[in-house]
Amino acid sequence: MGRVTIKDVARHAGVGLGTVSRVMNNHPRVSPETRERVLKAIRELGFRPNATARRLPRKTELRYIGVITHPFLLNYHSISERLRGVQTALSASDQGLDLALFSASSAAHFDSQLHHIVQANAVEGLLIVDFDMSDDQVQRLRQARIPFVGLNHLRGRSWPCIGTDNEYGGYVATRYLTELGHRRIAYIGDNMVDEYGFSTSQERYIGYKRALTEAQIHLNTRYVRLGDHSYRMAYDITQELLQLAQPPTAIFAMSDLQAAGIIAALRAADVHVPADVSVIGYDDTELAMALGLTTICQHLEQSGRLAAGYLLALIAGADTPPPTLPNSQLIVRQTTQPPKHRLS
Amino acid sequence: MGRVTIKDVARHAGVGLGTVSRVMNNHPRVSPETRERVLKAIRELGFRPNATARRLPRKTELRYIGVITHPFLLNYHSISERLRGVQTALSASDQGLDLALFSASSAAHFDSQLHHIVQANAVEGLLIVDFDMSDDQVQRLRQARIPFVGLNHLRGRSWPCIGTDNEYGGYVATRYLTELGHRRIAYIGDNMVDEYGFSTSQERYIGYKRALTEAQIHLNTRYVRLGDHSYRMAYDITQELLQLAQPPTAIFAMSDLQAAGIIAALRAADVHVPADVSVIGYDDTELAMALGLTTICQHLEQSGRLAAGYLLALIAGADTPPPTLPNSQLIVRQTTQPPKHRLS
DNA sequence: TTTTAATCAGGAAACGTTTCCAGAACAAGA
DNA sequence: TCTTGTTCTGGAAACGTTTCCTGATTAAAA
Structure with a gap:
């Protein structure tokens, strides 16, 4: 037998359908004995009412904007920040839309989540954070008529995306260091080929290389040096870097969090910032402000905010191109300066 | 006329129900002309399929854990951190449960959101962050058989809550300062009576007062000094404090974020920490680690993690008491020391 | 031309509830 | 005893879709 329904409960308790429903909804017009009998049947059969079926005659609608990311999204301050913007736009629109957070722990999981979201008609629109999509996946969303917008995508996508150019950001940061006169510049970032297929770290690395080549x-x-996205990892890796015969005079980190590490x-090694080593981060979170971090x-x-706003417009039937985000910007604070000695 | 249904579309296009459905689902067995006619009718009537009704025969279930907070939740690092734990527990359980984020912009809005969640049977279980609930609200959730757990609640609730004792935390922080010898101790926190009715700031303040009295x-x-929950506000308020004839020698902030401000x-006023002024934060976020902040x-x-885990257990039918969180703990780092001169 | 196969379309049944109507049972009042 | 009213119960109808079965039409093959 498949799922236990209200009908099974009714039969098992020897009552009518309506009675079971009344018990479940705490309607007063049920005798205590009958109620007890029904509750017993519910317990015995392990009955769980079907939420979808309940909603239908009640005519209550449930409308979500979906956000799909990897499960540890909130480890990344960048994603918290983005979500905050999404939440702000959603609250401001006041359309009774809530946020559904889906997490995908691998590319395959992402695909199955996407499938599930489409199949269940779970959302009015979807924000795709960091993940890239295949043509087939894009196709499926289009066919299901679910508007979607990418976040932290920019280059060469055939679907609407909002984000900045990571390669450019990596380039700007590194060029600033070379212009200050640094020549031994380290890059600390996330693993480039991970289970998710995220390319952020790689893109920034390409910008880093371009700036080096230019100089x-x-x-x-x-x-x-690459590792997972954490304060701790950056801390450990930095210790390794300091062991080198020629340690770097500047370090470019792919996030403020890592820069903090x-x-x-x-500091623990008694190396002064920026006198001995310059550090530059990425994201401009409050962490950067607090540390006086160049980023x-x-x-x-x-x-x-822009992505959510644009998604809402798409849902409302708009047919406009996505808004563009200003370019990434270098914010100079107190963790960068020219190297002590010019070296070749 | 109420909502436009597939039936209206069928009538308007002069076709059968099944045909409309097939068009919507991109089934191949529809002639191009008919398809066009149906699409035209859909457009003309502004038809939007009912997601709930679609799910029913498709038998796809949609299961959410709800989290309800205020709309600017992610401004609070504390909430990001908590959510991260929730997400971790949810992913680990691997039950196909996703996260639905509801935001309530006032106590009244909270009530209506609760109503909506119950009415729509939107979630399998609910995590209530920061908001307090009336007996009536608790009753409603109980009647609807929706398991729920409070987060950041502790004292005197008649419903299961997980969190630490804010009064105690405020006490411990302040007592540490008095024991160091400080007597001019400032408190910087959130407004105590806000539109949400959150009491966190007030509770910590009570602990602060108790420690002062004891000393x-x-x-x-x-x-x-109270204000909104931001780096900026704390920054500004600190400038004001420095204008006082007798500025404080120590400041207790109700969050690391504010402590950073x-x-x-x-630093901007050239006052040294901790030589001139000690600072203690709250939360022990990465910000605190990065700043070497006592907190x-x-x-x-x-x-x-605990709250989500417990909620999952409740959903599964468990009948155990909620787990308890270890007490708040003082983490001493480098932003606190005895005052320069002992003053009365 | 006739048969067979393929394509398209209509609508009933099903999905699992809630809600409403009507009937049964019973108690109380005349 | 007969009304009247009250309380409880059963089940049909409705919610808005999808899906399947059937029949009609058309095209292809014999």
Whole structure:
């Protein structure tokens, strides 16, 4: 037998359908004995009412904007910031739309989540954070007529995306360091090929390489260190970097969080920032403000607001191109300065 | 006429019900002309399929854990942290439950959201962050058989809550300062009576007062400054505090974020931390780690994990008491020390 | 031309509830 | 005893879709 329905309960308790329903909804017009009998049947059969079926005659609608990300999304301050913008736009629109958060722990899981979302008609619109989509996946969403917008995508997508150019951001940060005169510049970021297929770290790394090339600095792979996205990882890696015969004079981190770990490790090793080593972060979160950290502002909160606003417009039937986010910007604070000695 | 249904579309297009459905689902067995006619009717009537009704025969279930907070939840690092724990527990349980985020912009809105959630049978279980509930509201959730757990509640609730004792945390932080010898201790926190009816700030403030009383320090209301929950506000307020004839020698902030603002303002005014002024925060977020901030750890991430785990157990039918979170803990770092001169 | 197969369309049945109407049972009042 | 009213109960109708079965039409094959 498939799922237990109200009918099974009614039969098992020897009562009518309406009675079971009344018991479940605490209607007063049921005798105590009958009620007890029904409750017993519910317990015995392990009956769980079907939420969808209940909603139908009640005519209550449930409308969500979906956000799909990886499960540890909130480890990334950048995603918190973006979500905050989304939430702001949603509250402001006042359309009774709530937020459904879906998490996908791998590319395959992402696909099955997408399938489920389409199949269940779960959302009015979908924001896709970080994940890339295949043509087939895009096709499926289109066919199901579910509007969607990408967040933190920019280049070469055939679907509407809002975000900044990571390659450019990586380039700007690194160029600033080369212009200050640094030549031993390290890059600390996330693993580039991960289970999700995210390319953010890689894109910034490409920008980093471009700036080095432009300044005619040979790429030293010892200065490129990758790990998971955490304060701790950055801390540990920095300690390793300090062991090198020629440690870097500047470090570019792919997030403020990692930059914070770097600074802490440097402080612990009694290396002064920025006198001995310059540090530059990415995101311009409150962490950067608090630390006085030089960083790249990629307008995170605004990106969330714009994406959600645009998605709402699409849902309402608009047919306009997506808004554009301002370019990433270098924010100079107190963790960068020219190196002590010019070295080749 | 009420809502436009598939039947109206069928009549308007002069076709059968099944045909309309097939068009909507991109089934191949529809002639191009008919399809066009149906699409035209859909457009003309502004038809939008009812997601609930679609789910019923498709038998796809949609299961959510609801989290209800105020709309600017993510401004509060504490809530991000908690949510991260919730997300972790949810992913780990692997029951196909996703997260639905509801926001309530006032106590009245909270009530109507609750009503909506119950009415629509929107969630399998509900996590209530920060909001308090009336007996009536508790009753309604119970009647609807929706398991729920409070987050950041502790004292004197008649319903299961997980969180730490804010009064105790405020007490511990302040007592640490008095034990160091401070007597001019400021409190910077959120407005105590806000539109939401949150009491966190007030509770910590009560702990602050208790510690002062114990140390026989007269409460100086000039040292108590409240505002919205932001880095900026704390920054500004600190500048004001520095204008006082007798500025405080220590500041207790109700969040790390605000403590960061305080430290920035002090640094800008060339006041040294902790030599001139000690600062203590609350939350033990990464911000605190990065700043070397002395703070109170209230096990935020763990609280989210425990609450979600317990909620899942309740949903599964468990009948156990809620787990308890370890007490808040003082984490001493580098922003606190005895005052320079002992003053009365 | 006749048969067979393929394509398209209509509508009943099903999905699992809630709600409403009507009837049964019973008690109380005349 | 007969009314009247009250309380409880059973089940049909409705909610808005999808899906399947059937029949009609058309095209292809014999």
